[in-house]
Amino acid sequence: MRYLPHTPEDVASMLQAVGADSLEELFAGVPETCRRKDAWNLPEPLTEWELNAHMDRLAARVASSPYWKIYLGAGSYEHHIPAAVSYLLGRSEFSTAYTPYQPEISQGTLQGIYEYQTLTARLLGMDVANASMYDGASALAEALLMAFRITRKKKRVAVSRAVSPFYRRVVATYFAPTDYEVVELPLLADGTTDLSGLGAIQDLAAVAVQSPNFFGCLEDLEAAGRAIHETGAVFVACFSEPLAFGIVKSPGAQGADIVCGEGQSFGNPQSFGGPGLGMFATRQDHVRKMPGRLVGRTTDLEGRPGFVLTLSTREQHIRRAKATSNICSNQGLCAMTAAMYMASLGGTGIRELAQLNHDKAEYLKEGLLQAGFSAPLAAPTFNEFVLKAPAGFGQIWKRLQQEKIVAGLPLAPLYPEMEDHYLFCVTETKSRDDLDVLIREVSS
Amino acid sequence: MTASQGTTGLILNEPLLWERGKPGRTAFSLPRRDVERKALDPRHAGPGPDFPDLSEVEVIRHYTRLSQWNFGVDTGLYPLGSCTMKYNPKTNERQASLPGFAGAHPLLPDELCQGALELMAHLQELLAEVTGMDAVSLQPAAGAHGELTGMLIFAAHFRNKGEKRTKILIPDTAHGTNPASCALCGFRPVALKSNERGVVDPAVVQELMDEETAGIMVTNPNTLGLFEENIQEVAEIVHRNGGLVYCDGANMNAVMGIVNMKAIGVDVLHLNLHKTFSTPHGGGGPGAGPVCVTRQLEPFLPVPRVVQEGGAYRLSQDFPLSIGKVHAFHGNFGVLIKAYSYILSMGEDLKKVSQLAVLNANYIKERLKDVFHLPFDRPCMHECVFTDKKQQAHKVTTLDMAKRLMDYGFHPPTIYFPLVVHGAIMVEPTETETREDLDRFIEAMRAIAREAQEDPERVRQAPTKPKLRRLNEAEAARRPCLAG
Numbered sequence: 001m002r003y004l005p006h007t008p009e010d011v012a013s014m015l016q017a018v019g020a021d022s023l024e025e026l027f028a029g030v031p032e033t034c035r036r037k038d039a040w041n042l043p044e045p046l047t048e049w050e051l052n053a054h055m056d057r058l059a060a061r062v063a064s065s066p067y068w069k070i071y072l073g074a075g076s077y078e079h080h081i082p083a084a085v086s087y088l089l090g091r092s093e094f095s096t097a098y099t100p101y102q103p104e105i106s107q108g109t110l111q112g113i114y115e116y117q118t119l120t121a122r123l124l125g126m127d128v129a130n131a132s133m134y135d136g137a138s139a140l141a142e143a144l145l146m147a148f149r150i151t152r153k154k155k156r157v158a159v160s161r162a163v164s165p166f167y168r169r170v171v172a173t174y175f176a177p178t179d180y181e182v183v184e185l186p187l188l189a190d191g192t193t194d195l196s197g198l199g200a201i202q203d204l205a206a207v208a209v210q211s212p213n214f215f216g217c218l219e220d221l222e223a224a225g226r227a228i229h230e231t232g233a234v235f236v237a238c239f240s241e242p243l244a245f246g247i248v249k250s251p252g253a254q255g256a257d258i259v260c261g262e263g264q265s266f267g268n269p270q271s272f273g274g275p276g277l278g279m280f281a282t283r284q285d286h287v288r289k290m291p292g293r294l295v296g297r298t299t300d301l302e303g304r305p306g307f308v309l310t311l312s313t314r315e316q317h318i319r320r321a322k323a324t325s326n327i328c329s330n331q332g333l334c335a336m337t338a339a340m341y342m343a344s345l346g347g348t349g350i351r352e353l354a355q356l357n358h359d360k361a362e363y364l365k366e367g368l369l370q371a372g373f374s375a376p377l378a379a380p381t382f383n384e385f386v387l388k389a390p391a392g393f394g395q396i397w398k399r400l401q402q403e404k405i406v407a408g409l410p411l412a413p414l415y416p417e418m419e420d421h422y423l424f425c426v427t428e429t430k431s432r433d434d435l436d437v438l439i440r441e442v443s444s
Numbered sequence: 445m446t447a448s449q450g451t452t453g454l455i456l457n458e459p460l461l462w463e464r465g466k467p468g469r470t471a472f473s474l475p476r477r478d479v480e481r482k483a484l485d486p487r488h489a490g491p492g493p494d495f496p497d498l499s500e501v502e503v504i505r506h507y508t509r510l511s512q513w514n515f516g517v518d519t520g521l522y523p524l525g526s527c528t529m530k531y532n533p534k535t536n537e538r539q540a541s542l543p544g545f546a547g548a549h550p551l552l553p554d555e556l557c558q559g560a561l562e563l564m565a566h567l568q569e570l571l572a573e574v575t576g577m578d579a580v581s582l583q584p585a586a587g588a589h590g591e592l593t594g595m596l597i598f599a600a601h602f603r604n605k606g607e608k609r610t611k612i613l614i615p616d617t618a619h620g621t622n623p624a625s626c627a628l629c630g631f632r633p634v635a636l637k638s639n640e641r642g643v644v645d646p647a648v649v650q651e652l653m654d655e656e657t658a659g660i661m662v663t664n665p666n667t668l669g670l671f672e673e674n675i676q677e678v679a680e681i682v683h684r685n686g687g688l689v690y691c692d693g694a695n696m697n698a699v700m701g702i703v704n705m706k707a708i709g710v711d712v713l714h715l716n717l718h719k720t721f722s723t724p725h726g727g728g729g730p731g732a733g734p735v736c737v738t739r740q741l742e743p744f745l746p747v748p749r750v751v752q753e754g755g756a757y758r759l760s761q762d763f764p765l766s767i768g769k770v771h772a773f774h775g776n777f778g779v780l781i782k783a784y785s786y787i788l789s790m791g792e793d794l795k796k797v798s799q800l801a802v803l804n805a806n807y808i809k810e811r812l813k814d815v816f817h818l819p820f821d822r823p824c825m826h827e828c829v830f831t832d833k834k835q836q837a838h839k840v841t842t843l844d845m846a847k848r849l850m851d852y853g854f855h856p857p858t859i860y861f862p863l864v865v866h867g868a869i870m871v872e873p874t875e876t877e878t879r880e881d882l883d884r885f886i887e888a889m890r891a892i893a894r895e896a897q898e899d900p901e902r903v904r905q906a907p908t909k910p911k912l913r914r915l916n917e918a919e920a921a922r923r924p925c926l927a928g
Contacts, residue, residue, distance in 0.1 A: 001793050003531055003722075005878040006800055014879060018806040018823075023799040026806060027702055029671045029823050036704040040573050045791035048535050055785065059544030061559030063552055072549045075772055082472060084500050086541075088507045092724075096516035096532050098524055098855075099728040103917075104910040105850050108514035109727035112507070115461045118927040123493040128926045131728070134585040137772035145628075166772040173746075173768035174592075177599035177629040218488045249490030262772070271540070272560050273550025273773025274585065275730035287924060293728065297928070298920035301913040310920040316588070316624035317861075321633045326624035328588045332728030340507060343461050344471035346497035352474055354492070355481065363479040380485035401556065409551055432478040 001045065062272075063406065069434050070406045071364075073384045073425025074214065075136065075164050075240040076273055077265045080429055085267045085340045095333055099293075103308045104300075109332065110307035114295045116339035123245050123342070124259040125252020126281035130292035132330040133278025136262025137170035140208060140238050142291045142325055143260040143280065144171060147206030147234035148180065149289045149324065150257075154205035158183045158233075160193035162213035164240055165414045185209075191217035191377025191386065195227045208236040210261075211251065212244050215377055215423065216361075216384030225255030234258060241265055242279065244382040246354025258282045267341030268334050277334040288314060291325030353428060357383040360435065361426040367439035368424070376421065384425040386411065386418075393420065396442055405438060448891075449520065449853030449884065455911045458509040460928055465498035513911050514727070515855050521881050523808075525827045525858035525870025526619070526667055528697045528719035530801075533789065536722065536782035545781055550773035554758040560777065561757035565750045567784045568734075574787070574794060575693070575713055576704030577736035581745040583775040587694060590714030590733025591625035591661075594690050596767045597712055597737065597744040598658050599629050601688065604744075604765060609658035609687070615644050617667045617862045622692060631658060638864060642668045642820045646677040659687035659711075665695045667862040667870070668820055669805065669827035679709025688712065688741075696720040697874070698802055698826035701795025705736070712737050721783035732779040746770050800875035801826040804882060808871055811886045815893040819865050827872035829865055840896040840903050842867040847914065848895070848906035852888035 006014075011023070020026050027035070046054065063070065065078055089095070093108060100106030100113075113131045120129035133139040144157045159168055161184050168182075175182060183201055186194045193209050207228040211219035221237055228235040237251035239261035251259045263277035264270065282290055288311065296310035316323040345353060361383040369375060373387040387408075389397075400407045408422035415421070426435065483489075498506070515522070522529035540546065548560050568580040584590040595612075602609050612626045615636045623633035634652060639645040644662060653660075659682050664672040672678070679689045691710040697720045705713050717723050718731035725731070737745060747766045748759035759774075790797060802825055809828035813821065817833035832842040846856035846869070858870040873882060895903050907913065 001790065001796070003533060003790075003876050004793070004796060004800055005876065006803075010879045011800075011803065014803055014807045018803070018810045020806070020823075023803060026799065026802045026823060027671075029673065029825065030699070030702060031671075031673050031676075033676060034671070034673075034703055034708050036576065036702055036707070038576070038704060038707075040576075040701060040792070042570065042573055042792045042794065043788065045793055046788045048789070051535060051539070051785060051788055054788065055539040055542060055781075058559035058563050059539075059542035061557075061562070062544040062548045063556035064544050064547030064549075068556075070549055070552075072551050074551055076550050078547070078549070080473075080475065082500075084471060084504055088504065088511075090537070091508070091511040092518035092532075093511035093514040093516045095724040095726050096518045096529075097514050097727045098522065098527055098529060098725045102515075102846070102850070102856055103915045104847065104907050104912050105513075105515040105855065106727070107911055108510040108512065111458075111460070111513075112510050113727075114926075114928070119461070119493070119495060121927045122495065134589060134730075135772050137769070138585070138589070164772070166769065169769040170772060173596065173770055174628070176767065177596060177603075179630075218485070220487070245490065246492050247484050247490065248488050250493070253490065269541075269546035269778065270549055271546055271776075271778035272548040272557070274771060274776040275778050276772065287926070294924070294926055296920040297925040298916045300915050304912060306912045306915050308915045308917050308920045310917065310926075311924060313921070315620075317620040319624075320620045321623035321627040323620070323624045323627075326588045326592055326621050326628050327586075328619075328621050329586045329729035329731055331585075331726075331730045333724075333726030334730055336727065339461075340503065342493075342495055343498055343503050343506070344500070345495065346465070346470050346472070347492060347495035348468060348497050349470045349472045349474065350495060351492040353472070355484075356475060356477060356479075358484055359477075359479050359482050362482045380488060382484075401553075406549075406552065406556070428475040431476075435479075 065429060068404045071408050071424050072406055074409050074423055075166060075262055076270045077241055077427055078270060078429050079265055079427050081267050082344050085337060085344060088340050089333060089337045094336055100309060107306060110295050112336045112339060114307050116335045117295060119339055119342045120279055121281050123242060124281045125250030126259055127284040128287050129281035130290055130294055132335040133280050133292055134331060135276035135278050136240050137167040139260035139278030139280050140167045141171045141174040143236045143258045144206050146258060146289055146291060147236060150234055150286060151205040154203050155179060156181045156183060156203045157206045158185050158201055158204060159208045160185045161187050162193050162215060163208055163210040163238055164214045190379040191215045192219050192379045195224055198227055198231050204231050204233040206234040206236050208238055210238040212241055212382045215386045216381040217377055217379035218248060221251055221254035243354050243357060246350035248382060263338045266338035268337050275331055275334050277331050277338055289324060292327055293330050356428050360430060361385060364424060364426050364435045367435060371439055371443040383427055384423060386421050386423050389420045389422055400441055407438060450851045450909050452909050456509055458506060461506060462496040464502050465496040467497050469497040469499045471498055471500035471503045520853055521877055521885050522855040523857050523871045523873050524855060525872040526694055528872060528874055530722055530874035531876035532722055532724040533786060536785040539785045540778050540781040558757055561750050563784055565752060565757055567780055570787050571715060571734055571736060574700055575736045576706045577713055578739040579742040579745060580734055580736045582734045582780055583746045583771045584733040584735055585771055585776050586729060586731040587714060587716040587733040588621040588625060590735050591621055592628055593735045593746060593770050594712040594714055595625050595629040597741055598688055600744045600767050601741060602658060609656055611657040613652055613657060613660040615662060616864050618663055622661045642670050643672050644674060644678055646674045646681060649678050649681050653681055653685045653687060657687055659689055661690040663692040663694060665698045665825040668829050669824040670820060671825055675708050694719060695826060698798055700798040702798055706738055711741060717779055717783040722786040723779050723782040730776050730779055732776045797875050804873040804875060804877055807882060808873055808886060812889055815890055827870055830869040831865055832867040835896040838896050838900040840900045842869050844903045844906060845892050848892050848903045849888060850907040851909045854885055854888060
């Protein structure tokens with residue numbers, strides 16, 4: 001086997017060096033009663049070429065771009081990934097390194113993550129971003145737990161019904177064995193969050209609002225922030241499409257105390273939903289309450305600038321049961337990828353790309369409205385929007401799969417009150433021709 | 445023996461990203477604008493982020509230089525204990541980047557993602573076979589996330605039985621994530637002192653295991669590289685008192701094909717696919733931490749789960765006792781592909797993997813134990829733990845020797861862990877290292893032991909060959925500078 005370098009002579013001489021007669025004898029420390037007696041039923045090893053054929057066969061049985069036109073978003077976005085980004089993240093000096101606990105020989109990862117933290121903080125309008133969490137969902141759960149640490153003794157959080165239902169389910173899972181409680185904030189008719197009931201909720205540690213929200217609607221975060229801060233709660237702003245902040249006001253500029261969300265959009269392939277990138281940022285005052293790794297700037301013995309993992313007294317390997325989180329890793333390579341992507345776009349590029357996403361989504365929205373769809377939610381949107389389909393669209397949605405089109409996400413399974421509502425996402429990967437085909441198909 | 449591998453090389457300086465570039469440059473091929481511009485609602489419009497504008501060449505050179513400051517498994521021996529830094533096969537990367545996988549949307553209708561679902565179902569079966577457990581969830585995104593999932597399953601199990609249990613026993617050799625994961629689920633960790641053989645003492649478990657204790661979290665083999673030889677007796681005590689046994693499978697690389705985890709009494713086990721199953725560590729992630737359980741606990745696994753019906757796969761939410769979701773979608777699928785690819789490449793040779801991993805560790809232990817103090821002098825599993833006891837006389841510490849190893853061209857071992865060993869040096873070579881590379885590492889360690897006696901200042905001043913010398917970590921924490 002090509003990953004196992006030992007020749008029979010190596011094994012024999014090494015066994016001799018350790019004073020064992022056989023490989024089996026090396027396991028003398030495992031009591032006889034603990035030894036596996038059952039034969040295991042594992043397949044014969046595949047050659048590299050057999051493996052390629054097997055994986056090609058599996059991968060061919062998944063609908064994906066460019067053969068398919070998929071208008072799904074809802075937390076996972078199809079964006080072009082520059083070859084330069086894929087090439088750079090394939091550098092095995094980055095991918096085959098461990099956590100940079102030994103800074104002298106990990107400066108590449110460390111400076112790269114420091115730059116990621118900086119670009120993320122700038123994007124979100126915050127002071128400090130961490131080195132990342134698992135995904136948008138766990139980032140939200142951790143943000144709410146952090147809010148309990150900030151406010152102390154409070155036991156309740158309020159989360160908008162327009163926050164991704166997948167994120168809310170993860171929060172519910174994290175909270176299940178605790179005595180923390182989640183209150184759901186209802187929707188207004190325009191698809192944004194109704195915050196009018198906040199004052200009546202006691203003991204509130206945090207309020208979480210997503211923008212663009214699950215329906216693609218932009219929330220008035222500034223007004224939300226005022227209402228939330230009046231209750232004394234921490235304002236958690238969440239997102240699943242960070243590209244929006246190319247043209248949409250940042251959550252930090254609108255008063256958010258913690259900003260968290262999913263960063264997959266930035267150069268990471270969709271990969272059936274993971275690995276994602278939990279982006280997480282806050283204000284300077286709250287840094288020591290923050291979960292996750294942080295890279296900080298310092299100097300070496302000769303005064304040269306360099307980077308290290310820092311403030312680790314918050315973390316599990318030092319604080320154990322009293323840590324700010326149990327998280328040990330970050331999504332290191334995904335964070336590096338996001339930084340490479342942000343660097344590739346640049347300030348000019350991200351504005352133009354975000355604008356293009358917005359404009360293409362508006363084009364499809366307009367076309368579908370003319371084709372008989374209606375727009376039940378009036379709030380402005382970025383690159384996703386909800387439309388109510390005309391009667392009989394369910395059949396067309398099915399039929400379009402034969403044309404290799406997935407025409408939006410049916411919302412009824414997630415929001416029972418939204419019968420015949422579909423969530424459409426349009427990114428720069430769809431040409432006007434693609435959009436025209438879809439509009440024509442649903443019109444016929 | 446050839447000369448030391450460590451040299452200074454040609455290492456170039458590289459400024460921060462935003463110290464490069466010029467407004468108006470880009471490294472992105474902007475897609476054609478084929479629709480009209482429509483202004484965003486002005487109430488929501490913002491100025492966009494303050495990012496530097498760089499050309500593609502600038503981006504490429506920036507990150508290429510950064511990469512050259514990093515040490516990875518592809519650079520050389522990386523004997524980091526408990527991290528299993530084995531070779532990351534390149535074919536795994538090829539498979540994960542197939543367009544059908546990399547471009548798959550997680551909310552595709554079941555009939556449009558059969559290949560992805562089949563892969564997950566098959567990987568679950570293979571992991572069950574390797575561990576001996578009955579059922580598997582691939583959703584947890586990392587080892588600590590797997591621990592959290594396991595503790596949530598503990599909590600759900602006792603809630604379902606109407607029992608209130610508040611404590612978990614955790615040996616003093618455990619990873620820090622263990623108590624932190626417990627605490628997150630409202631359990632109070634109770635420290636178990638290891639006995640003089642470095643393993644859990646059944647008598648201590650017997651004493652502490654009561655009706656308020658949910659069970660035990662044990663790492664097996666443990667972080668001293670020793671098999672928890674009393675595990676069956678411990679499991680029996682825990683089970684007799686109505687508790688459950690959690691096994692942190694971080695060190696599974698030592699016992700594949702050797703130990704059936706269910707047969708020794710484990711109820712819940714997490715695996716680190718980025719350790720045992722060869723997926724790259726990525727400078728800190730992404731990993732994957734699948735959770736394996738017995739039939740009894742299967743109803744509590746996270747949803748959605750892949751089920752097979754009449755030759756087709758579908759995702760089912762229909763498990764009323766499930767703890768719910770721990771990840772927005774299906775876990776780190778891109779990592780799962782790589783582990784699957786590895787398991788199919790190795791097949792039944794996975795047993796050979798464990799045998800050779802244990803051989804390599806014992807070889808290092810035997811060849812170094814005359815110069816470094818070995819607190820537990822008996823056959824080890826996949827890693828061995830030395831200390832700096834012999835070098836203390838010369839005022840040379842574990843940290844100094846770890847830093848000095850860099851000058852010799854090796855990544856240091858894990859140091860000062862486990863906490864129960866003072867000045868621990870924890871070496872895990874893994875099975876993918878050749879005997880020649882092990883010999884070079886051994887020679888380097890022996891040379892450092894000599895230097896500690898003859899020229900201790902040289903060791904204390906190390907490293908001198910990497911791009912930077914020792915960094916001021918205290919300063920970094922005192923005045924945090926976390927963004928530029």
